[in-house]
Amino acid sequence: MNDPLVNQTLVRPGARIGHTVIVKQETGSTNDDARELAESGADHGVVVIAERQKRGRGRKGRTWHSPPGRNLAFSVVLRLGLPAGDTGLVTIGAGVAVASALAELCNIPARIKWPNDVRVKGKKLAGILAEADGQNTIDYVVLGVGVNVNIEADEMPDDIREIATSLLIETKNQWPRVLVFKRIMEGLESIFGELESGNYKKVLEGWQGLAEAMGRRVRVETPGPVVTGTVMGIRDDGALRIKNDGGDEEIILAGDVIII
Ligand code: BTN
Numbered sequence: 001m002n003d004p005l006v007n008q009t010l011v012r013p014g015a016r017i018g019h020t021v022i023v024k025q026e027t028g029s030t031n032d033d034a035r036e037l038a039e040s041g042a043d044h045g046v047v048v049i050a051e052r053q054k055r056g057r058g059r060k061g062r063t064w065h066s067p068p069g070r071n072l073a074f075s076v077v078l079r080l081g082l083p084a085g086d087t088g089l090v091t092i093g094a095g096v097a098v099a100s101a102l103a104e105l106c107n108i109p110a111r112i113k114w115p116n117d118v119r120v121k122g123k124k125l126a127g128i129l130a131e132a133d134g135q136n137t138i139d140y141v142v143l144g145v146g147v148n149v150n151i152e153a154d155e156m157p158d159d160i161r162e163i164a165t166s167l168l169i170e171t172k173n174q175w176p177r178v179l180v181f182k183r184i185m186e187g188l189e190s191i192f193g194e195l196e197s198g199n200y201k202k203v204l205e206g207w208q209g210l211a212e213a214m215g216r217r218v219r220v221e222t223p224g225p226v227v228t229g230t231v232m233g234i235r236d237d238g239a240l241r242i243k244n245d246g247g248d249e250e251i252i253l254a255g256d257v258i259i260i
Helices: 030-039 084-106 167-171 177-196 200-210
Strands: 020-027 046-053 072-078 110-113 117-120 123-133 140-147 217-221 226-234 240-244 249-252 256-259
Touching: 020 030, 030 046, 030 072, 030 123, 030 140, 072 177, 084 110, 084 117, 084 123, 084 140, 084 167, 084 177, 084 200, 110 200, 140 177, 177 200, 200 226, 217 240, 226 249
Parallel strands: 020 046
Antiparallel strands: 046 072, 072 140, 110 117, 117 123, 123 140, 217 226, 217 256, 226 240, 240 249
């Protein structure tokens, strides 16, 4: 499917998210572009989307691979006015919005791996990188989203081919990227609306319903020791709750979860 983003209507006039969409043929990273815009005062809901990123990045400094013309790579400036401690919840909310948008639109069993990897049957479909700024309240959050839409397995780098998937691979159909993009925008607008009105419970319950590791035994590789135990859920701030093998609860703020 030849659907260049530059020729299409991506904006959502009057919406809170996506009212302004800056389309780039090539950039370093849309997260850097959105951060620059936020630093110069861009409003809540401004989006930067790129056909190609030269330095697309994922969590923990990993590279994010996305060939032009196939996928979605965009970043949203968020000004939610939440306390700094709630950045984790923005991340969680984004995972819920992206996973449910893709599950509903494409009729696939998309699930979330904590904190917010979107996966189908254990393979990664979309990644989210939230970068916050601000001291006591969050001044802004840059929310970067990468979705594998029409990429074939043989276009993926060797090291991710076995662990990644796309909407095309899962459904055997090509998906118009604009349709997927707009559906995600709607989802983000709705979930962040809930956060803005203090309805954190809705976000936490949404995550719980989509979490692939709920109640499962996992190994969590944290910046500190490895924690092994059973996933109990998430705390109100988005931190992961694990019952460790000694029966105690451990709270994980950052790490990689592996179902064992
Ligand atoms: C991850 O799963 O590690 C997060 C991947 C996030 C990728 C997106 S693509 C758009 C935005 N720009 C970036 O450089 N990264 C995010």
